Amino acid sequence: MMTRLYPCAATGMLLVLLSLLAACASSPLERRQVVLYSEADMTARGEAAYSQMRAEIPASEDQRATRYVQCVADHVVEALPEAQRENTRWEVTLFASEQVNAFALPGGKIGVYEGLLDVAINQHQLAAVMAHEVGHVLANHSNERASQSALRNVGFGVAQILGASESTLRALDVGTQLGLFLPFNRTQESEADVIGLTLMARAGFEPDESISLWENMAASAGERSPELLSTHPSPSTRMDELRLRMPAAEAELDAAQARGATPDCIR
Numbered sequence: 001m002m003t004r005l006y007p008c009a010a011t012g013m014l015l016v017l018l019s020l021l022a023a024c025a026s027s028p029l030e031r032r033q034v035v036l037y038s039e040a041d042m043t044a045r046g047e048a049a050y051s052q053m054r055a056e057i058p059a060s061e062d063q064r065a066t067r068y069v070q071c072v073a074d075h076v077v078e079a080l081p082e083a084q085r086e087n088t089r090w091e092v093t094l095f096a097s098e099q100v101n102a103f104a105l106p107g108g109k110i111g112v113y114e115g116l117l118d119v120a121i122n123q124h125q126l127a128a129v130m131a132h133e134v135g136h137v138l139a140n141h142s143n144e145r146a147s148q149s150a151l152r153n154v155g156f157g158v159a160q161i162l163g164a165s166e167s168t169l170r171a172l173d174v175g176t177q178l179g180l181f182l183p184f185n186r187t188q189e190s191e192a193d194v195i196g197l198t199l200m201a202r203a204g205f206e207p208d209e210s211i212s213l214w215e216n217m218a219a220s221a222g223e224r225s226p227e228l229l230s231t232h233p234s235p236s237t238r239m240d241e242l243r244l245r246m247p248a249a250e251a252e253l254d255a256a257q258a259r260g261a262t263p264d265c266i267r
Contacts, residue, residue, distance in 0.1 A: 204261030
């Protein structure tokens with residue numbers, strides 16, 4: 001006779017099975033992470049995605065803007081810990097697109113869209129965006145996101161095999177989408193903000209310009225969905241957190257300037 005598994009039992013067994021599949025790691029801010037993939041795996045994924053994007057989106061023909069973006073990227077990379085600086089071939093592309101966006105991928109691939117230069121209006125604000133995106137790489141967020149997605153897919157399959165009810169499956173789906181399995185969720189975005197603020201200051205860029213950047217972002221943004229259902233913290237939340245972290249960032253800047261780190265990237 002088949003034993004009926006009630007939703008609580010099914011969910012409990014599901015969590016045990018998922019925990020056996022996952023490896024544990026910690027972010028630079030000491031948050032526990034679940035990761036399944038090796039650094040080599042993620043580097044290969046990042047390089048493949050970057051190659052595909054370069055094949056599909058033309059690079060900017062504005063040579064001056066391209067040199068400017070490269071200059072900012074060089075200073076940000078120079079401020080990285082030695083292991084990430086020396087063991088990774090960092091590369092940046094300015095894409096001919098009006099998107100107000102940028103990204104960084106495992107394997108040291110950075111993309112900036114021309115539209116961002118209309119909002120990040122100086123080298124310090126552009127560095128804030130780049131350092132934030134590189135912060136995602138340093139914190140292994142792509143691995144964490146890919147691992148969570150894989151575990152979510154496995155979880156649904158196991159739950160169905162165990163006979164979980166439709167209500168349990170719906171609850172699992174909502175729970176995973178609202179905060180845990182969304183691409184670069186709010187926790188990851190906040191971590192990248194903190195890491196990026198420190199990194200830009202170590203590179204010699206003015207950290208308080210990160211707040212000006214988000215003021216610009218807020219002014220240029222359309223109507224936002226509620227923060228609870230958003231993958232990103234609201235601009236006001238981000239600015240509040242950045243202000244709290246600013247004294248430490250200013251100390252990093254003082255140390256950087258004492259070392260002679262004074263970027264002069266001209267657009």
